[in-house]
Amino acid sequence: MRSSKKEIENIVKLFNRIGVETVAPCHCTGKKAIGIFGEKFAGNLLECCAGVTFEVSN
Numbered sequence: 001m002r003s004s005k006k007e008i009e010n011i012v013k014l015f016n017r018i019g020v021e022t023v024a025p026c027h028c029t030g031k032k033a034i035g036i037f038g039e040k041f042a043g044n045l046l047e048c049c050a051g052v053t054f055e056v057s058n
């Protein structure tokens with residue numbers, strides 16, 4: 001939540017490098033990071049909040 005834009009963009013680069021395709025940030029991620037993830041993972045950003053469950057497959 002307190003990470004800088006640069007730090008968040010570095011996380012996105014890391015996610016890209018390790019093959020992360022979908023992200024599901026929650027409120028602790030912070031609005032700034034959710035916005036950046038929304039741009040970088042357009043179409044692959046899942047809404048997440050307490051109680052939400054996801055089925056993961058590979």
Ligand SMILES: [Fe+2]
Nearest residue numbers: 026027028029
């Ligand atoms: Fe949270």
